[in-house]
Amino acid sequence: MSDWHTSSYSPxxxxxxxxxxxxxxADVRDTKHRDAGSxxxxxSEWRAFLTDVDRL
Incomplete structure (x- = not known):
């Protein structure tokens, strides 16, 4: 997998x-609790999520 990255909207x-x-x-994890896993x-799940987010 590639390196972890955050949104450019995150200051x-x-x-x-x-x-x-x-x-x-894709894997997703909390930046405050990286050791809690992902x-x-x-x-197909990730594409569906991104499609739904794009509609907002």
Missing amino acids: NGSNCVEVRQDGTG LSFSV
Whole structure:
């Protein structure tokens, strides 16, 4: 997987989530609790999420 990154809308990279993506999907974790693990999403789940967010 690629490196973790935060949204460019996050002012200092904290108080948000981090994402890393590759050809199999995406992992998401809390920047304040990185050691708590991450949630994994398949490509289709991640695309559906991004599509829904884009509609907001």
